[in-house]
Amino acid sequence: MSPPRASFPLTGHAVRAVSFLIVFGLMAGFAGFAGHVSASSPPQDVDADAIIVLTGGEGRLQTAVHLLEIGAGERVLISGVNPDVSEEAVRATSDIDPDLFACCIDLGREAADTVGNAREAVVWAQANGFQRIIVVTSDYHMPRAILELRALMPEHDLIAWPVPSPRPWETATAARRWALEYLKFSAVFFREMARGAFSGDER
Secondary structure, three states, rough: OOOOOOOOOHHHHHOOOOOHHHHHHHHHHHHHHHHHHHHHOOOOOOOOEEEEEEEEOOOOOHHHHHHHHOOOOEEEHHHHHHHOOOHHHHHHHHOOHHHHHHHHEEEEOOOOOOOOOOOOHHHHHHHHHHOOOEEEEEEHHHHHHHHHHHHHOOEEEEEEEEEEEOOOOOOOOHHHHHHHHHHHHHHHHHHHHHHHHHHHOOO
């Protein structure tokens, strides 16, 4: 008969200590995320093949149209357009010249989330032979968007063009939005780390 194994149940103090460390880690991570995003800015000079804008945030579409108008890219993909929204409604929202809209803007209607945006983007880029691409989305959304895009487009040169948004310390709504985005970003970040680790093991 083998001797009983010792058990080490977590005491109340241990549970509280672990909980504190988890909360502290999340808060520290969020502070770093918010600081990094708040300090981000578009490049001074940019020359790309095309522009991808992810719908959903104020100022994103207008920024992409402006980049197209100044010649930063030759074509724009608006990814994540609601299937029920007409081309006329999209054009009115962007306040773009009808001729420019007709010649140089494509609407992606399949994407329902950031992963879908990345799938639309890679199909569009490959179909058009675009290599160097400007990515336009809200600043707080940019880190996760770039991760998802790079996961499917590792050979493409992606240029982040963050659109400023209210800071998390300015309004409660912004704080909730940024906190939720930080959690989503963290999940994608660790997912990609795990994929990289397993890929390394296979080699």
